[in-house]
Amino acid sequence: MSEISYAIAEDSRRRGYGHEAVVAACSWGAPAFGLTKIVALTWSANLVSRRMLVRAGFSDSVEVTQRFQGVDQAVCLYTWRLLDAP
């Protein structure tokens, strides 16, 4: 399983770069590395990130509590599949 992480510089957010970067990384990376599935973890309260993942073609959100960025917290696991590509 492969995981994608992402962060956009604060003064460059809300311009579509996050969406563009995630779509480009998945649609290029999946065939390049023979992946059919990529997962993304995001803090459940991070609604901007969650909406961006859904717009980028991620689905099947599952909420779990686990250690994330050093703290036990509610996180959502999203999955992107090659066939779901936007």
Ligand SMILES: CC(C)(COP(=O)(O)OP(=O)(O)OC[C@H]1O[C@@H](n2cnc3c(N)ncnc32)[C@H](O)[C@@H]1OP(=O)(O)O)[C@@H](O)C(=O)NCCC(=O)NCCS
């Ligand atoms: C999550 C993150 C990567 C999103 O990056 P981004 O570049 O701001 O994402 P986008 O611009 O694609 O989308 C964000 C919002 O901007 C809006 N937007 C995009 N282009 C826009 C534009 N030209 N004008 C106005 N709004 C715009 C989108 O519609 C979206 O709105 P919504 O949240 O109401 O749905 C960024 O907020 C970030 O780096 N956060 C800190 C790190 C983080 O949380 N990482 C998540 C994994 S742990």
